[in-house]
Amino acid sequence: MIPPASTPPTTLTRTFTARRCDTGFVVHDPLTGQTHRADTELPSGRVRLSDADIAAWPEVHPAAVQADVPISVCWSPLVRCNLACPHCLDDKTVPELARPNRHRIAGLLAESGVLGVDISGGEPLLLRELPELIDTLAAGGCAVSVTTNGTHLARRAEALATRVDAVRVSLDGPDAECHDRWRGAGSFDRAVAGIRAAVAHGIPTQIQTVLLRSTARTSARPMVELAAALGVYGVTFLQMLPIGEGAALADAEQLTDHEARGLLAELTTTADVAVRLRTREAAGGFTVIRADGQVWRNEPGVQGITTLRPLRGVHDLALSGRDGSA
16 A cells, blocks of 8 residues: 655646556556556546646555556666765666667557656766766656766756756755765755756756665654755655665664654654655565666565566557556
8 A cells, every 4th residue: 555645735836647547548657657547537648737636636555547558657777976875776787888888779669558757876876978868768658767866967967958847856864964974964954956947947846765774763753854945845744765775774774664654654744745655565566777778566465676677669668467567
């Protein structure tokens, strides 16, 4: 079961993607990564909707939707990063494809029928051709989000504003003391400057933060307060996954889903931001395209990479099981 998110009071109109499925229409939200079942007929593809519309439609896990390809995917076109977060999901030993192959993958995703693509990394804002990749995906009907550490967002926000549908900025603490302990000196101030720039340019923006046992109890409430002060849409608290660089920290830092739910239940949500928890249970089923062009899925109930296959064509995204959420 996916914990419900609180609803922001300020109604935004922004871009989503929709398509008909077995029981009606499903809608992918590029800002939160959530999938909703619409109770009305919608045009297929990219569509402008209000948050009030989305709030009225129930959330569904993509595993409950009969589909030939994932509802959404996380694409990490590079492993390079200007930071070295010890809990990173990425495996820094994975080789990166050359630029032509990145464009090939963008083209495949654009024609695949996938509703949402979250471009992650590594640090995606290090890619010079990022705007071109976003344009290719959007032209194919995808809703496109970028997950970033935010340190390069201030200088790239203007160019992204007319292209990207949402930005998710990762923070590991509500202040420099906490955040920089994980990500390095000065990274908090640069990330906050990036968030301010994205909001100023009208990019739908949210904060994402990984719940770590050593900091979660003292940081959760101040993180929500920071989100309200910065004017972002909301905060998604992510349960840590024992994958990539973060596997070494799993025993010491992972909370159980029960503990995470209890922690967020204690929060007094401000009136200005939505708060969401992505449990470890709900993370089961997401599809990732790595920097080397191989596809893996976090199968429901499995917390790690168990199978890999190269992405040579759209058929390599075909679902063999009921999974596929980002």
